Amino acid sequence: xxxxxxxxxxxxHFETRAVKAGEGPDPVTKALxxxxxxxxTYGYETAEQYDEMLALGAQWAPDLYxxxxxxxxxxxxxxxxxxxxxxxxxxxxxxxxxxxxxxxLLANLDAGDHVICSDDTxxxxxxxxxxxxxxxxxxxxxxxxxxxxxIEKEIRPNTKxxxxxxxxxxxxxxxxxxxIAKIAHDHGCKFIxxxxxxxxxxxxxxxxxxxxxxxxGTKYYVGHGDALCGIVAGSKKDIDRVRYxxxxxxxxxxxxxxxxxLRSVRTMPLRVHKQSENAMTLAKWFEQRPEVDFVTYPGxxxxxxxxxxxxxxxxxxxxxxxxxxxxxxHEEMCRFAxxxxxxxxxxxxxxxxxxxxxxxxYNNLIRISVGCEDVNDLIADFEQxxxxxxx
Numbered sequence: 001x002x003x004x005x006x007x008x009x010x011x012x013h014f015e016t017r018a019v020k021a022g023e024g025p026d027p028v029t030k031a032l033x034x035x036x037x038x039x040x041t042y043g044y045e046t047a048e049q050y051d052e053m054l055a056l057g058a059q060w061a062p063d064l065y066x067x068x069x070x071x072x073x074x075x076x077x078x079x080x081x082x083x084x085x086x087x088x089x090x091x092x093x094x095x096x097x098x099x100x101x102x103x104x105l106l107a108n109l110d111a112g113d114h115v116i117c118s119d120d121t122x123x124x125x126x127x128x129x130x131x132x133x134x135x136x137x138x139x140x141x142x143x144x145x146x147x148x149x150x151i152e153k154e155i156r157p158n159t160k161x162x163x164x165x166x167x168x169x170x171x172x173x174x175x176x177x178x179x180i181a182k183i184a185h186d187h188g189c190k191f192i193x194x195x196x197x198x199x200x201x202x203x204x205x206x207x208x209x210x211x212x213x214x215x216x217g218t219k220y221y222v223g224h225g226d227a228l229c230g231i232v233a234g235s236k237k238d239i240d241r242v243r244y245x246x247x248x249x250x251x252x253x254x255x256x257x258x259x260x261x262l263r264s265v266r267t268m269p270l271r272v273h274k275q276s277e278n279a280m281t282l283a284k285w286f287e288q289r290p291e292v293d294f295v296t297y298p299g300x301x302x303x304x305x306x307x308x309x310x311x312x313x314x315x316x317x318x319x320x321x322x323x324x325x326x327x328x329x330h331e332e333m334c335r336f337a338x339x340x341x342x343x344x345x346x347x348x349x350x351x352x353x354x355x356x357x358x359x360x361x362y363n364n365l366i367r368i369s370v371g372c373e374d375v376n377d378l379i380a381d382f383e384q385x386x387x388x389x390x391x
Contacts, residue, residue, distance in 0.1 A: 005024035005025060006024075007020070009021045009084060010084060014085065014200075014201070014269060014314075014315075015269045015270075017081070017084040017085055018081070018085060018265055018266055018267075018268055018269050019266045021080060021081045021083075021084035021085070022076075022077045022078065022079070022080030022081035022083075022084065022262075023077055023080075023081070023262070033263075034073075034074060034077045034259065034262055035073075035074065036074055036255050036256055036259045037068075037072055037073045037074045037255050038255050038256070039068060039072075039255075040067065040068050041066070041067055041068070042065045042066060042067070053066055054066065057070065057071075060236075060240045060243050060244075062076075063076065068252065068255065069247060069250055069252050070247050070252070072252070072255050072258070074255040074258045074259050074262065075093050075252070075253060075255060075258040077258075077262055078093050078258045078261055078262045078265070079091045079092065079093055081262065081265055082221075082231055082233055082265075083233065085200045085204075085265070086200050086204060086206055086213055086231075086233040087204055087206050087207055088206055088213070088233035088234055088235075088239075089234070089235045089236045089239070090233070090234065090235065090236040090238075090239035090240070091231060091232065091233035091234075091239060092231075092232050092233075092239055092242055092243050092246055093217070093229065093230065093231060093252075093253050093258060093261070094229075094230030094231070094232065094246060094251045094252070094253060095228060095229075095230060095251055095252060095253050095254075095257075096216065096218060096228040096229065096230045097196060097214070097215065097216020097217065097218055097219075097228075097229075097230045098124050098125075098216075098230070099230045099246075099249075099251040100214045100215065100216070100217075100230030100231055100232045101125060101128065101194065101214050101230075102128065102249075102251075103232060103242050103245045103246045103249065103251055104192050104212050104214050104232050104242055105128065105133070105161065105163065105192070106245055107238075107241045107242045107244070107245045108160060108161050108190050108192070108212075108241070109133065109138050109160055109161055110138070111136060111137030111138060112137060112138075112139075112158060113138055113139070113158055113159075113160040113161075114138070114139040114140070114141070114156050114158045114159045114160065115129070115133065115138060115139070115140055115141075115159070115160060115161040115162070115163060116140075116141045116143060116151060116154050116155070116159060116161070116162045116163070116189075117129045117140060117141070117142050117143075117162075117163045117164065118142070118143065118144075118145040118163070118164035118165060118168060118173075118175065119142045119143055119144050119145070120165070120168035120169070120170075120171045120173055121164075121165055121168065121169060121194075122165070122169045122194075122196075125165075125194070129142060139156075139158070141154040145164050145173070145175050145180065146173055146175075146176075146304070146305070148176065148179055148180065148183065151180060151183055152183060155183075155187050155189070159187065159189055160189060160190065161189055161190045161191075161192055162180060162183070162184045162189050162190070162191050162192070163192045163193075163194075164180070164192075164193060164194070165193075165194040165195075165196070165197065166193050166194065166195045166197065166198055166203060166205055167195075167197040167198050167298065167319065167321065168197070169196075169197060170323060170357070170359055170362055170365060170367045171296065171323070171362070171365075172197070172296045172297065172298065172303075172321060172322070172323055173304075173305070174298050174303075174304075174305035174308055174309055175193075176305075176308055177193060177203075177205055177208040177209060177210060177312060178208045178209055178312070181208060181209025181210055182209065184209075184211075185209070190211045190212065190238075191209065191210050191211050191212075192210070192211065192212045192213075192214065193205035193210040193212070193213050193214070194213075194214050194215070194216075195213050195214070195215055196214075196215050196216045196219050196220070196349075196350075197219075197319065197321050197349070198220075198313075198319050199215070199219075199220035199221065199268065199272055199319075199350070201220070201268060201269050201272035201273070201314075201315070201317055202272065202276070202313050202314065202315075202317045202318065202319045203312050203313050203314065204314070206233065206234065208312055210234075211234055211235070211238060212232060212233070212234040212238055212239075212242070213231075213232075213233050213234065214230070214231060214232050214233075215230070215231040216229075216230060216231075217229030217230055217231040217261055218230075218348065218350075219348065219349050219350030219351075220268060220271070220272055220320075220350035221261055221264065221265055221268060221350075222260060222261050222264045222350075223264050223267070223268060223271050223350055223351060223352060224260075224264055224351065224352060225348065225351045225352075225353065226260060227256075227257040227260035227261055227264075228253075228257060229253055229257060229258070229260075229261045230251075230253070232246075271352060271372055272317060272319075272320065273315070273317060274372045275319070275320030275350075275370050275371060275372060276299070276316075276317040276318055276319055276320055277375070278320070278370045278371070278372070278373070278375045278378065279297060279299070279318065279319065279320045279321070279322050279368075279370040280297070280299045280318060281375045281379075282322060282368070282370060282375065282378060282379065282382075283295050283297035283299060283300050283322050284300070285379055285382075286322075286324050286382075287300065287302070289386065291326055291327055291332075291336075291386050291389070292324060292325070292326055292327065293325045293326060293327045294324075294325050295322065295323070295324055295325075296322065296323040296324075296325075297318065297321075297322040297323075298313075298318050298319065299318030299319075320349075320350065320369060320370040320371070321349060321367070321368070321369055321370070322367075322368050322370065323365050323366065323367050323368070324365075324366045324368065325363070325364065325365050325366070326364070326366070329364055330360060330364050332364070332389065333358050333360070333364040333365075333366060334358065335388070335389050336366070336385050336386065336389055337356055337358045337366065337385075339384070339385035339388040339389065340356065340381055340382065340385045341381050341384075342354060342373060342377065342378060342381045343355055343356040343368070343371075343378075343381075344356070345357070345358065348369070349367075349369035350369060351369060351371055352371050352372045353371045353372075353373075354368065354369065354370055354371035354373060354378060355368070355369040355371070356368055356369075357369075
């Protein structure tokens with residue numbers, strides 16, 4: 001018998017999918033919220049039934065539970081929600097962002113293969129390409145991806161993957177996803193995109209030709225700074241391969257962290273829209289300050305890829321990440337950061353709390369992950385910090 005809770009949300013608006021997809025009352029208790037299934041294993045009635053489940057499990061059949069390293073009902077609900085938001089056939093949830101990146105890469109690369117990566121990436125991703133992959137016999141090339149010819153020049157007969165961050169960390173370079181997808185597919189390569197800095201509320205790489213999208217779900221998906229989470233989404237064929245590596249590497253997320261992420265995704269569209277509004281207001285304000293050398297934010301016309309952002313971003317959102325470079329040097333960066341009161345000086349991003357990361361290694365760039373505070377309070381705080389620098 002069909003149920004009122006069997007509704008297909010896939011054609012509904014993004015905000016509705018964020019709230020409803022993958023979830024419904026628990027079939028046993030009727031609890032409205034998805035339970036936290038804190039169990040390592042699952043019991044079956046007969047040996048024959050168990051054998052049947054093992055056979056289906058080897059094919060990564062959905063909604064099948066044998067051992068929680070492999071699948072778990074709480075995690076599965078989150079996977080379904082991610083699929084709905086990323087417009088993906090399948091998704092797998094990992095322990096953290098680097099687990100997602102590692103599994104996506106290693107599922108598509110073997111010794112003797114070659115991978116191209118953009119030259120501006122998260123520190124641990126850079127270590128992966130500089131050290132870990134070459135140590136396993138995988139050739140790597142780092143290129144400036146804003147010039148498409150750089151990618152074409154690096155493609156070799158053994159090139160299997162092109163990997164990049166959609167909006168790079170920390171310099172906020174925006175990749176031309178549609179154009180690079182064409183290059184990748186023309187040469188028979190998988191195209192893997194890390195969309196952590198934007199989230200599906202701003203841009204969905206699979207819609208523009210990417211084969212696999214990865215996220216540090218810790219950031220915008222969770223958004224409250226209280227759970228680690230990694231996401232890989234794409235076609236079922238691609239994700240089956242990733243899931244095989246994920247299972248063998250033991251990269252699973254805990255049911256509790258999956259539940260925290262599931263709770264958080266419901267408000268992600270609201271959070272990201274507010275963060276985008278705040279970031280745009282702050283970017284324009286910083287641009288007018290005499291103490292500022294330059295501001296990098298894809299919503300500004302001064303950003304080199306602003307027109308591209310207008311094309312591939314959705315709902316008028318440009319994201320919550322901006323970078324500010326002050327006139328002067330290291331001393332000015334530190335004095336400004338130390339004088340602020342609202343944003344903690346901290347790593348990570350995508351939180352409801354504004355976070356500031358002064359980056360000495362990047363010529364004293366200040367990376368700001370804009371939160372959901374009242375933007376007038378943020379402006380007042382930054383203004384008093386500039387005033388303190390004059391003393």
